[in-house]
Amino acid sequence: MSLNQKKKIIAPSILSADFTRLAEEITDVDKAGSDWLHVDVMDGHFVPNLTIGPPIIGWIRKITKLPLDVHLMIDEPARSVEQYRKAGADYITVHFEACSDIQKTLKQIRLSGARAGISLKPKTDIKRLEPYLGLVDLVLIMTVEPGFGGQEFMPEMLKKVEFLRPRFAGLISVDGGINLKTGTLASKSGADIFVAGSAIFKQANRKEFISQLRQSVA
Numbered sequence: 001m002s003l004n005q006k007k008k009i010i011a012p013s014i015l016s017a018d019f020t021r022l023a024e025e026i027t028d029v030d031k032a033g034s035d036w037l038h039v040d041v042m043d044g045h046f047v048p049n050l051t052i053g054p055p056i057i058g059w060i061r062k063i064t065k066l067p068l069d070v071h072l073m074i075d076e077p078a079r080s081v082e083q084y085r086k087a088g089a090d091y092i093t094v095h096f097e098a099c100s101d102i103q104k105t106l107k108q109i110r111l112s113g114a115r116a117g118i119s120l121k122p123k124t125d126i127k128r129l130e131p132y133l134g135l136v137d138l139v140l141i142m143t144v145e146p147g148f149g150g151q152e153f154m155p156e157m158l159k160k161v162e163f164l165r166p167r168f169a170g171l172i173s174v175d176g177g178i179n180l181k182t183g184t185l186a187s188k189s190g191a192d193i194f195v196a197g198s199a200i201f202k203q204a205n206r207k208e209f210i211s212q213l214r215q216s217v218a
Contacts, residue, residue, distance in 0.1 A: 008217045009193040010210055011036035011069055013175070014060075015051065016197030022056075023063050029200060032207035033214070036067045036091075038175065038195045041084070043074035046098045047146050054080075054087040061088025069138075069193075071119065071175070073146050074098060078105040085112040093117030093140050093173075096132075097124060106135040117173070121146060126160040130167065137170050138193070143186070144176030153177025158189040165190030180216045187217035 012034050017025035026037065039057060044050035061068065070089035074080065077094040078101070084092055092114045099105045102118070109116040117138035118129060122145060129139065141160050144151035153176060161172055173193035174186040183194050194217055203209040 007035075007192075008187065008214065009035040009171070009173075010213055010217075011038040011173070011193055011195045012200045012210075013038040013040060013195050013197035015040045016201040018201070022060075025201065026060060026064050029206055029210070030064050030066055033210045034066060036069045036193070037064060038197075039068055039070045039089075041070060041072050041074060042146075046075045046095065047073045054083040057084065057087040057089065067091065069093070069117075069173075069195075071117075071140065072098075076100060078108055081105070081108050081112050081114075085109075085114045089114050091115045091117050091138055093119050093138060095146075096120045096129060102132060103135065106132060110135075119146075119175075122154055122157055126163050129164075133168050133170075138173055139164060139168060139170065140173045140175055140195075141191070142176055143174050143178070143182070146176075151177055153179075153182040155182075155185065158185060161186065161189040161191050180212055183213055184216045191217075 012029045042049045042051040067090040068088055069091045070084055071093045075098050092109045094105055106116045115137040117140055118136045119140035122142055143154050143157045171192045174191045175195035178194050178196040179199040
């Protein structure tokens with residue numbers, strides 16, 4: 001799939017995969033019809049959880065051709081941009097709250113050859129992103145508190161999507177508690193990318209569920 005293609009994008013979050021069978025899990029959701037893979041990187045500082053880094057992403061890159069949407073929930077991500085790009089990240093999304101110089105960080109991502117994304121925590125005012133919209137290809141709206149999978153969707157976050165849609169021509173992603181019902185709500189609000197973790201990985205028939213999710217957000 002072309003990275004320039006504007007369509008409704010289903011992006012399973014591997015945070016909810018069985019990491020003892022990660023290669024199998026990724027191959028399964030790839031064959032099931034996913035558009036992208038969403039990869040959460042957490043450092044135990046910016047968010048309390050700790051996940052994976054560039055070496056694992058490098059292995060993921062070897063087993064799938066799907067675009068890798070790498071969400072850096074880490075302090076001062078500018079220090080690591082080149083590593084994640086070299087590992088295989090197609091999109092690199094950083095948090096507004098985690099960067100001492102957000103403009104410099106976003107420019108660094110683009111200079112690396114990756115597409116740039118920006119995200120913000122639920123309590124951060126969406127208007128704080130306005131000065132940076134021209135520097136990004138993607139805005140990630142967190143519909144849960146970042147750091148852990150399996151949380152309940154926060155419907156009030158859709159107001160951020162609605163605010164952003166007429167002001168931003170790029171891709172708007174929603175992440176957290178996405179399922180058939182909440183995906184429909186997010187799509188109606190203007191979202192393009194639907195990051196779903198446990199809703200996909202808990203399914204016995206992931207192909208069927210991804211098809212249903214695609215229909216629900218169409």
